[in-house]
Amino acid sequence: MNILYRRSGTVRARIAVRVAALAFAGAMMAVPASGTLAQTAIKVLVNNEPVTSYDIDNRSRLLNLTTGGKAGRQQAVEELINDRLKLQEAKRRNINVADTEVQRAFATIAERAKLSPANLEKALRQSGVDPATLKARIRAEIAWGEVVRSRFRASVSVSEREVADALAKKTGTSQAAQQAVFSFELQPAISIVPAKATKAQEAQALNQANAYRSRFNGCDGSLEVAKSLKGVVVKARVLREEGQLGGEIGDAILATEAGKATKPIRTEEGYQIIGVCARKTIQGQTKAAEEVRDELSNQRGEMMARQYLRDLRALSVIETR
Incomplete structure (x- = not known):
């Protein structure tokens, strides 16, 4: 997901693009829920913060909706570990995500799927997913976007030569010059x-x-x-x-x-x-050049963000039970 440096749109909009398919799938599919667990066990500790079996079950069903059943349980575990790390780093940097931001992002997802927020929640429950699971995922993505932008905005630069070379490969210089x-x-x-x-x-x-x-x-x-x-x-x-x-x-x-x-x-x-x-x-400057500059900035920023997350994992205590 592009969470960095794009000049148009917002973090909430990009989250909506990423998971809009979920709302449609949730509304159209009626995957039988495996049932709420009577007991919830701690399966992973991320710097002493728990990831429970309930968390994993819900994230697994959410991923099954968004990937058409291609995601496995281990992917859910990895995502939840990463979410814990993202939110912990946001807290360390005094970055807070208001509940209203999460609700607006959730409403945007519902709107793109032509559902009300209440109907999206209903669709998720019908598919065995606690709506809080999607909201928790949204919160982590918004927080991480803020963390990464504050950390790397000044570090990401794209030279005019890089833009020109990429533009020549993509569109040709004659086309690039048409739109000022x-x-x-x-x-x-x-x-x-x-x-x-x-x-x-x-x-x-x-x-x-x-x-x-x-x-x-x-x-x-x-x-x-x-x-x-x-x-x-x-x-x-x-x-x-x-x-x-x-x-x-x-x-x-x-x-x-x-x-x-x-x-x-x-x-x-x-x-x-x-x-x-x-x-x-x-x-x-041309519109084509600006689009290429944004693409290159996003690619570079996302590469830095992935390394940042790997570094956080390497410095963390992650205990699997």
């Missing part, structure tokens, strides 16, 4: 909607936002335009690269010419309008 990457100078503005606004106040704020947009003719005159309108506030200019833009606002910026403003978009404060002061090509 842009940077933007932006002027945000807000047409404020009061808390608990009436429909009339909401409509007035939208009208003022549209008036600001229609009169906007470049960032230099934005303050004068705002002064003539009630409730419109101009904020400080910001610089953003294309890869940093996302969501509805990002799409609106990409579709707007320099010297023009985006359509109003409702936010918590009110109606946001973004003036595009300037749009420039970043010299020497």
Whole structure:
């Protein structure tokens, strides 16, 4: 799983991609549960932290769902040992994963499988898996992602020569040069909607936002335009690269010419309008090159992460019973 250095997406999204198949399988399969163990025995100690037979049974059934029955019990044991080590290292580095983060990741998995979180939990139980098993796996992955990023972010570098060589092999230089990457100078503005606004106040704020947009003719005159309108506030200019833009606002910026403003978009404060002061090509960068740079960074980072985990295991006391 790519947990390092990708510029788009989040740890939660990458976890969702990895195990989305699980939700579908869990919903469609009704693997008979082997039954909850009346007694739970400690099978492994990882730096005095136990891995129980209950943990192993549940992780085994979870892996069987995600691999189509190809995973064995030993793989479940190895995963659980690694999870204990990851969480122990996160604790040592004062990295905590909030329950809300785990719940959001779990909900993302459910959404991609077109299930509610409650229905995903039901599907897992029908397949003999305690939903807490998947949540524990998610927690360990999120924590490990934070640990590795804090440990190796400054160590992972990819030279322009490496990018050029990989790009030539992958796409050819002529194709790589076709799509430029842009940077933007932006002027945000807000047409404020009061808390608990009436429909009339909401409509007035939208009208003022549209008036600001229609009169906007470049960032230099934005303050004068705002002064003539009630409730419109101009904020400080910001610089953003294309890869940093996302969501509805990002799409609106990409579709707007320099010297023009985006359509109003409702936010918590009110109606946001973004003036595009300037749009420039970043010299020497293309979308294809950025994708290759991300791939190389991820490969290098994941190699370091695997070695990091091997080192943790070598320094740990792991007792199998």
